[in-house]
Each structure stands twice: as C-alpha cells, then as structure tokens.
Amino acid sequence: MQKNISVIISTYNSVEWLKKVIWGYNTQTYRNFEMVIADDGSRQDTFDVIEELKKEVFYPIIHVWHEDNGFQKSQILNKAILASTTDYIMMSDGDCIPRPDFVEQHIKFREEGYFLSGGYHKLPMQLSQNITKEDIYSGKCFDVSWLKKNGMKASFKNNKLSATGLKSTVLNFLTPTKPSWNGHNASGWKKDILAVNGFDERMQYGGQDREIGERLVNYGIIPKQIRYSTTCLHLDHPRGYATPESINKNKNIRKETKIQKKKRTDFGIEK
Template sequence: MATPKLSVILSTYNQPEWLEKVLWGYEYQTEADFELIIADDGSSEETQRVINHFQNQSQLKIVHVWHEDNGFQKTKILNKAIKASTTDYLLFSDGDCIPRKDFVEKHLLNRAFGYFLSGGYFKLPMHISEMITEDDIRHERCFDVEWLKKHGLKSSFKNNKLTAQGAKEKFLNWITPTEATWNGHNASGWKEDIVKVNGFDERMQYGGEDREMGERLFNLGIKAKQLRYTAICVHLDHARGYVKPEMLKKNAAIRKTTKETKSVYTSFGIRKS
C-alpha cells in the first residue's frame, strides 16, 4: 500500500461530541490521501466509541494513540503521535476545530522545504457550536457567513477569514498584523524538521507549548508561511477548566530560555536524554 501524502495529527481530551463533528469534517475533504492520527490525552470510553464508529465506516486510515489520564499531557501524546506517523509531512489541529473541505488540500498545496505553515481558526459561539450537524458540515453551512449570521453570529472583520479567496486571501495573509507562529490548532511542517528539534517539550502543559516548538524551528532556520486566510477551520466553543496559573508561569519561563539561548533542541522531547 502506498504511503499517504501526509498525516493529520488531532489532539483531543474528553470532547466526544466535538470530536465527532471534526471527524465528519475530515470525511468530506477534497484531498482524501492522508492518515488521521488521534492524539488522545486520556479520554474515557465515550471518545473510544466515536473513534471506533469512524474506523469501521470511514475510507480514511484512522489511528488512535492514547495514554492514561494524568492531567494535561498534550505534549507527551503529540510526541507519541509523531512517532506513530508514517508520512514525511505532518498537519496538526485539535479535536474541536472542524476543517473546511479544502483544509488538507491547502496545506499540501502550500508546503515548501525550509518552511512550516501557520493557520488560524474562526471562533464560533457555544449555541452555534452545539447546533451544527453532519449535514451542515457536509454542505459547508458552518463556513457560510450568511448562514452563521442567521443564527446569531455578529458582524466582524474576522468574518473575512471565511469569505476571502484569490487575490483578497493573499492580500489579507500579507497585511495581517498577526505573526505567523506554530499554532497547535492549525499548523503543518516537515516531519524531518520536527524530529530535528525533538518535537514538543514534555515539561510544558497548557500555554504556548505549541509555539515553543515553533520557536525552536525558527532557531533552526525554518521560516513560517502565513495561511491565516487560506487554511480554514472553525473552532467549537468550550470551557478551559484545565488552565492553571502555575502552568502558564512555567511555560513562559521555558519559552524565555528557548528564545534567549536560541535553542533548537529539547532534551525533554521525542527522544529522552
């Protein structure tokens, strides 16, 4: 069997209802030649049932990488997922971000040696997040600004993310003041580069843990390409009960060291020193 064109690595933790919607998004991609690796940070059996359902009925190759729940360990499960991947190009997103049907295709079209790709997300309010059905995903209603406005979405410049195409899309990617960084919900890069910097730093919990790996990629000489208005996913709303001030403080200190020492490698990543 031929190796797929890329691996999509999706992080999740006990959000089976959101994960199901996201998996429908990957079912309806214009580019289907990819493997889907679910990096599961210790979810319960309900999430396992959702994944089993898709594994049984989907044409996609879906791999479930899981470890026991021991607090916020996203970096550890992502490193396990990187090791489980079989392709040379990795696209990272979250189990609460529904991809537009051209999401995988756009990442493939824009990949380039010496670069990683940096996309964003479009935040949906809770009431719209809850009402989206498989049919809304299949027919792309959840990416249609007019449909979203009918259901209470407010007018905003950010709505351009869902409507920009062609010259407008390129122009907005060029002028956006948002820096192109490694964003865990929408970023892709060459596996070789990610392995060179040793993946994610497993000392880190919530707060900049994705960006820190991107900062090591920058230190390695890899540049970032802005795809904020090109590779589109919508973010389903949820509470963040797992965020603790001490996590943020610890992560900020690690990122500060990475920047000051221009570090390209972590000893706390895929390979342990």
C-alpha cells in the first residue's frame, strides 16, 4: 500500500536514544507511514542499529546520510525531504519518543493551507536513560504516575502527556505559546515545504526550524496549534554544538526573513 505520510527523524551519533525513538514508532496506532532518518554524519554503529531494527519494525526506513561536517542539520533535512515518497511530511528528532497516537493525530488534524505545531515533554537525564524497550512497548513511559515514581516532577506541563479529547482542544486554544514549526513535532504538505525551498542551509544550531515556519507563514500557510493533542517524550542530552556564533547568525537570518517577508530562501534545496 502506498504510504501517505513521511516521518523525518534527525539524528547524529546518538544510538541509544535513536533505538528508543524507532521502538516508539513501532507502537503507533496509525501505521501507513514511512520513516526517513536524516543522519548528519553518524558513525558506523548508527548504520548497524538501523539495519538491525529494520527487521523488527512494521514500517519502512529510508536512511539518508552525509559526511560529518559539523552541525549541518538543515542540509541533511533537505536531503531527507527529497528522499521522502509521500505528499505529507512530519518532522521530529532522534531524541523524541512518540506517544502511540502521535502519527494518528497529525493525520487527523492535517489540512490544506496549514501546518501543524505539536508539543513535547522534556525528561531529566536519569529518567531518559532508564526508559527501556519494554516501558515503550507497554506504554508505561507515557503514564504520568509511572513517570513521577521514576523521577519526573509535578508540573502543569504534564497535561501534555495526559490530555485527550475536549481537554486537549481547550488547552490548545488557551495556551499562550504561539504555534511555530518545531523540529521536535511539526508537519506540513511537501509541496508547501518545497515552495519555500526547504531549510536555509546557512543556518546551524538555533532556530532553523522556526525560520522555515516563518517563511511558510509569509507564503500564506497558517500554523495550527496541536501541542496538547500530540506529544513526545524529549530525552535529555548535552548540546555541545550550540555556540553563540551560530545562534547570533541565525537570529540575523530570521530578522531578515521577518523584515523582508521572505517566502523562499536562496540557500535551500534548490541552489
């Protein structure tokens, strides 16, 4: 059967986290999807794990890789977009375990002329490390009481894990957070992403996902807030690639996009 949504997952030398993410997609209630792994230059162990897990999961995996040249996530995401085979693209990261209804909710809420802005729930490092394959396959890792017993603090944000139906709809409406293209949880039509020429490849760490969303809005695509309808567990990790230089450079590019109301980057998929 022809798949109708491509799940693009970014990764870089984070095998243990990637395994948990791949297992998470193997629990999905909606099954008619493909996965495209956007690999920013990982070592051989990532190749080996992906090949092994391809035999375990029900969905096809396309592995897109390029040589390690520092943090070049924008470049590899553009290559993954081109490698995808469907009309609709959902993006998340190789450190985000999806709730079992994750893909289903993106399918449910997708609409022509819109992109979807989902949420995530950040876990502390110890809990991130302790979550097992069995915890993911049983669904325990999304149970708020289980998470609290294992080190998660009480917070209003825990509603992102438990809200469903009317409650999630109301919270989506009331949240002060504006919908944006989020690298951990967003989706949109491939034709719209291609129309704005994908990600700006000048951008390294710091807001490159927000910037493509800003161009989509300039192009006329409306962001839809679904942060309480679809969520993922964000596993903790160090961010050695976050430099003041890259963040400031990206801020200037985003400022230019905003002031000039840019719809398309000259530094994207088409050069």
